[in-house]
Amino acid sequence: MxxxxxxxxxxxxxxxxxxxxIDSIKAPDAVSVRRNTYVWTRRLLxxxxxxxxxxxxxxxxxxxxxxxxxxxxxxxxVGSFLTGIADYVGFDNYVDLFHDPLFLSSLQRTAVFTVFxxxxxxxxxxxxxxxxxxxxxxxxxxxxxxxVPWLLPLVVSATIWQWMFDLDSGVINYVLxxxxxxxxxxxxxxxxxxxxxxxxxxxxxxxxxxxxAVFYSGLQSxxxxxxxxxxxxxxxxxxxxxxxxxxxxxxLTGIVFTLSVTYTVKVFDLIFILTGGGPANATQTLATxxxxxxxxxxxxxxxxxxxxxxxxxALGFAYFYLRSYRQSLQKEGAD
Amino acid sequence: MQSYSLVRDLTKTLIGIIVVGLxxxxxxxxxxxxxQPRTALLAAVPSWFPNPxxxxxxxNAFATQGQSILTSCFxxxxxxxxxxxxxxxxxxxxxxxRMRWATILIxxxxxxxxIPNIVMANSLYTVFARANWLNTYQALILxxxxxxxxxxxxxxxxxxxxxxxxxxxxxxxxxxxxxxxFFRVILPLSRNGIVTAGLFCFLFAWSDFLYALxxxxxxxxxxITLSLYQFIGSHGTDWTSLMATAVLASLPPIILxxxxxxxxxxxxxxxxxxx
Numbered sequence: 001m002x003x004x005x006x007x008x009x010x011x012x013x014x015x016x017x018x019x020x021x022i023d024s025i026k027a028p029d030a031v032s033v034r035r036n037t038y039v040w041t042r043r044l045l046x047x048x049x050x051x052x053x054x055x056x057x058x059x060x061x062x063x064x065x066x067x068x069x070x071x072x073x074x075x076x077x078v079g080s081f082l083t084g085i086a087d088y089v090g091f092d093n094y095v096d097l098f099h100d101p102l103f104l105s106s107l108q109r110t111a112v113f114t115v116f117x118x119x120x121x122x123x124x125x126x127x128x129x130x131x132x133x134x135x136x137x138x139x140x141x142x143x144x145x146x147x148v149p150w151l152l153p154l155v156v157s158a159t160i161w162q163w164m165f166d167l168d169s170g171v172i173n174y175v176l177x178x179x180x181x182x183x184x185x186x187x188x189x190x191x192x193x194x195x196x197x198x199x200x201x202x203x204x205x206x207x208x209x210x211x212x213a214v215f216y217s218g219l220q221s222x223x224x225x226x227x228x229x230x231x232x233x234x235x236x237x238x239x240x241x242x243x244x245x246x247x248x249x250x251x252l253t254g255i256v257f258t259l260s261v262t263y264t265v266k267v268f269d270l271i272f273i274l275t276g277g278g279p280a281n282a283t284q285t286l287a288t289x290x291x292x293x294x295x296x297x298x299x300x301x302x303x304x305x306x307x308x309x310x311x312x313x314a315l316g317f318a319y320f321y322l323r324s325y326r327q328s329l330q331k332e333g334a335d
Numbered sequence: 336m337q338s339y340s341l342v343r344d345l346t347k348t349l350i351g352i353i354v355v356g357l358x359x360x361x362x363x364x365x366x367x368x369x370x371q372p373r374t375a376l377l378a379a380v381p382s383w384f385p386n387p388x389x390x391x392x393x394x395n396a397f398a399t400q401g402q403s404i405l406t407s408c409f410x411x412x413x414x415x416x417x418x419x420x421x422x423x424x425x426x427x428x429x430x431x432x433r434m435r436w437a438t439i440l441i442x443x444x445x446x447x448x449x450i451p452n453i454v455m456a457n458s459l460y461t462v463f464a465r466a467n468w469l470n471t472y473q474a475l476i477l478x479x480x481x482x483x484x485x486x487x488x489x490x491x492x493x494x495x496x497x498x499x500x501x502x503x504x505x506x507x508x509x510x511x512x513x514x515x516x517f518f519r520v521i522l523p524l525s526r527n528g529i530v531t532a533g534l535f536c537f538l539f540a541w542s543d544f545l546y547a548l549x550x551x552x553x554x555x556x557x558x559i560t561l562s563l564y565q566f567i568g569s570h571g572t573d574w575t576s577l578m579a580t581a582v583l584a585s586l587p588p589i590i591l592x593x594x595x596x597x598x599x600x601x602x603x604x605x606x607x608x609x610x
Contacts, residue, residue, distance in 0.1 A: 045513055049428035050440070052421045053488060060481040061447045064458030071461065081464050128354070136347040142355045144592070148362065151588040153542035155560040156581045159567065160361045163368060163574055169377050171364060208358065266451030269544045273564060287453045294457050295549060307454035318449045322442060329438060 068304045076300035086301075093305040102281060103289065103306065110285040110313075113200060114264040120204035121260060122253075125211025130241070132212075133219045143216070150209035158273035161202040165189050165274075192282040195275050199283050203270055207263070211256050218252040219245070251324060258321040262314045286310045362585075369393070369578035376574050392579035400580050403562035407541055407584075410472065410558060414479035415536035418487045421480075423529060426491035427517045431503055441492075444485040455481065456549045463550060470555045478550060479540035486539070487532040494528025495521060534595050541587055559584045 047054075072093055074086035097103040128146070132139055149157065164172050165188035173185040188198040222245065230244045246253070268287040271277060277284040277292065284292075286306055294303030368376055369392050370385035429437045459478050460469070468474040498521065506516035522529075547561040557565070563580050 046428045046432040046434060048514075049424040049432075049517070053425035053484070054440075056421050056480075056484060057443065057447065060459075060477060060484075061450075061455075064455065064462045065450070067461055068454060068458040081461075131347075131351070131354070136344045136351070138348050139351060142351045145355050146358055147592060148359060148589060151538060151592055152362075152585050153544070153560050153588070155542070155544045155563050156365075156585045157361070159563060159577065159581050160365045162567070163578065164361060164364060169381070169574075171381050174381055205358070205361070262449040266453065268451075268453050273544075273567070287451055290453050290457065294460075300457070300461065303457055307451065307457050310451045311454055314449050314451060315446065318446065322445060325445060326438075326442075329441065 068307060071300050072304035072308050074301050076304075078298045080300070089301070093301045094309075097302065097305055097309070102284065105281070106284045106286050106289040109196065109283065110265055110287075112196065113203070113267070113283075113285055114261060116200045117203045117207060117264050117267075118257065118260045120200070121207035121211045122256060124204065124208050125256075126215050128208070128212040129215035129219055130245075132216060143213075146212060147209045149206055150213075152206075154206065154269035155273055157206055158202065158270045161198070161205070162189065162274055165198050189275055190279055192280055195279060195282045199271055199274055202274060203264065203267060206270065207260065211260065214252065214256050215249070218249050222248055255321055255324055258317045261317040262321075265310065265313055286313075365578050365581050365585075368574055369582050371575060373573065373575055389575075392575035393582075395573075395576040396579040396583055399576075400559060400562055400583060403557050403559045404583065406556060407558040407560070410475050410479060410556075411537050411540035413472075414476045414483065414540040415533050417476060417480045418484040418536045419529060419533055421484055422487035422491055422532065423522065423525070424517065425488050426495055427521055429488070429492050430495040430498075431500075431513070441489070444488055448485050452482075452545050456545050459546070460549050470551050470553045472556060474550050475546060475556060475558075478546040479543050480536075482543060482546075483532075483536035483539040487536055490532045490535065491525060491528050494525055494531075498524055531595070534591050538588055538591065 071086070073088060073090055074080075075089050075092075076086045080086040132143055164170050167173065167185055167187050167190060170188070172188065173182075176182045177185060186194055188194045226248070227240065227244060230240050235243065265285075266287055267285070268291065271283050271285060271288050272291070275283045277288040287310065290303050290306040290310065293299045293306060367383070367385055370388035370390070371382060372389055372391070375382050425440075429441065455478075459474075459481075463469050463471075463474045502520055502524070503513075503516045506520045507513070511519065541558075542560065543558070544560040544564065547556070547558045548564070551557065551561070559580070563577070563584055566577050566580055
């Protein structure tokens with residue numbers, strides 16, 4: 001029975017070059033016992049390679065995430081960790097959140113932070129990719145150097161920018177006041193109205209190398225003939241970008257966009273170090289708010305609920321990315 | 336005509352240097368601050384060059400951060416090795432055996448990378464609290480490996496897909512088992528892919544801040560990132576030592592970029608975007 005199922009599966013995969021398929025169809029009865037064990041080892045063999053990875057995924061992702069969902073429907077306190085007992089409260093934690101002004105404003109700030117960060121990263125990244133498109137002396141070395149901000153620990157980046165944004169000794173205020181762009185020093189980190197701008201600027205700086213590198217590789221793979229044809233037809237640089245290059249980069253832009261969204265909604269280190277979510281919650285996003293609820297207020301139930309909402313947001317955008325990834329997998333399988 | 340394009344090229348180089356200079360200015364500013372005395376840093380007009388450079392910040396950083404750097408190295412190396420040991424056979428299986436499960440697993444690997452870290456930190460804290468593993472190395476190493484392992488599997492898989500399938504088949508015909516083919520044929524040939532994955536695993540673990548912050552509650556295990564954060568709190572205005580510590584924390588990524596620039600650029604593509 002099992003063997004039949006296996007054979008049927010094998011036959012459904014015409015690309016399989018496995019000779020065993022043909023053998024097993026005509027297998028004489030005398031060797032069928034041996035074949036059965038052969039089939040079983042063949043079936044189990046892949047799992048011996050994947051077992052550690054699957055065990056790791058189950059232990060480090062499936063189980064913790066399951067317990068996160070469990071916590072989000074419980075009233076969890078410090079005592080719950082000691083006793084292991086927490087009351088089941090149904091969806092109360094979620095309902096509470098949607099009546100919590102700080103949660104709603106954090107949701108809004110997450111959206112603002114994400115939209116402006118991504119707009120900045122993608123447009124500057126695209127501009128730089130276009131600039132570096134045609135090689136010039138030193139262009140390879142310069143491109144490599146630009147990857148540094150992306151590799152730096154976020155803690156370091158946030159610390160540097162904190163120093164540069166410093167009210168009295170920061171270089172940004174010095175330059176702005178010396179050039180008379182602003183009349184007075186700007187309290188970047190400490191004022192409610194500027195803290196979000198400072199975090200967005202820092203996050204754009206961190207994200208530029210990634211979008212530049214991906215757009216650069218996309219530009220390299222564009223077919224030259226079409227671009228040359230557009231040039232011959234008298235299209236201006238501007239027209240070529242908007243009407244030829246951008247449409248051809250469409251799918252790639254979509255991927256960069258979704259990856260950037262899933263990355264940006266979860267930014268924690270950077271905000272936590274730079275402003276700590278303050279002043280007066282001016283830079284509190286869902287990620288930092290979840291941390292505050294769980295690790296500062298020891299209110300694990302609500303913290304878990306915020307986390308699960310954050311997962312839903314990230315995965316909603318991930319759907320588009322996965323769809324395009326699937327298409328590329330199918331192409332790979334067809335080769 | 337020739338000279339025209341040369342001039343244009345050099346203009347582009349000049350603009351390129353200015354742009355990259357602006358983008359990397361924060362790094363220079365960190366280095367600059369790490370070499371200046373406190374009085375110069377708090378002056379109304381900043382000094383654009385350390386004149387003369389002083390090294391007391393670094394002496395201070397080495398004296399207080401040595402232990403943290405060792406901790407970071409140990410945790411990052413262990414979690415990278417763990418990730419690679421788990422990832423390499425799995426990547427081989429995904430490439431070699433055609434299973435319906437393979438696609439599901441690949442999607443799972445992509446999905447788990449998109450789960451916000453704060454959610455994982457929240458969940459892992461409760462799991463490790465129950466297991467009484469808070470403030471242990473194994474908890475931090477496992478958590479850091481969870482940052483890099485899914486990425487490493489996909490990266491090594493993307494590399495192994497480019498190797499001809501006939502290599503494994505030839506080894507099997509010659510009487511090798513699948514494990515034999517993996518160890519003696521595919522693994523040596525995938526060396527570049529594995530090194531790249533290893534670089535990234537190290538970087539992910541080295542840069543981790545959130546797991547260090549949440550999983551160690553007793554100041555027993557303090558990697559350099561956490562140490563830097565605590566430095567901000569305790570030495571508020573000692574920017575010289577703070578920036579010297581930041582320089583030390585950013586050295587490994589910069590060295591890795593210089594050593595493995597090609598690999599890193601390839602990895603950036605391989606893991607994130609499949610052409």
